Each structure stands twice: as C-alpha cells, then as structure tokens.
Amino acid sequence: MKLFTPPMPCRELVELVTAYLDGSLPRRDRRRFEAHIAGCEHCTTYVEQMRETIELTGRLTEDDLDPDARDELLSAFRGWSEGRSGS
Numbered sequence: 510m511k512l513f514t515p516p517m518p519c520r521e522l523v524e525l526v527t528a529y530l531d532g533s534l535p536r537r538d539r540r541r542f543e544a545h546i547a548g549c550e551h552c553t554t555y556v557e558q559m560r561e562t563i564e565l566t567g568r569l570t571e572d573d574l575d576p577d578a579r580d581e582l583l584s585a586f587r588g589w590s591e592g593r594s595g596s
C-alpha cells in the first residue's frame with residue numbers, strides 16, 4: 510500500500526525539527542522529513558546543528574529556538590529556493 514506523501518517544504522521541516530529529534534514525530538511525517546533532508550543540504554545542516562544543540566543542552570524545547578534566528582534561517586531558505594528555481 511502506497512500512501513500519498515506530499516513534499517515537505519523547508520518551512521515545515523524547521524517547524525518539525527524538534528519533534529523529529531525527540532522522536533515524537535509521527536511515522537508518516539518522519540518519512541517526509543527524512544525524504545526532505547535527503548535532498549536538501551540546507552536542512553541537513555540545520556538538523557545537524559539542532560542535534561548538536563540537544564546533545565549539548567540535553568534537551569531542546571520551542572523556547573530554546575531563537576525566533577530571530579529562525580526568521581533568518583527561513584529567509585535563507587527562501588532566497589536559496591528562489592535562487593535555484595529562478596533563472
């Protein structure tokens with residue numbers, strides 16, 4: 510049985526990274542998450558940075574995410590994808 514799994518945008522991945530790393534992400538989303546990072550260098554780096562942060566602090570909550578830093582990251586993602594798709 511093949512379930513339809515829509516592609517996960519970078520923005521959604523950033524929202525889900527904490528759930529992914531603490532293991533609370535549902536299997537279906539986890540699969541989409543892993544499919545995304547397999548093809549997205551930006552998000553692979555982001556996930557690795559988050560993983561290191563968790564290893565250093567022991568845990569990671571939404572409160573640990575600096576909103577400004579996240580906005581910057583999302584801007585970087587946006588510019589990156591536009592740079593790829595634009596000609």
Ligand SMILES: [Zn+2]
Nearest residue numbers: 519549551552
């Ligand atoms: Zn991505």
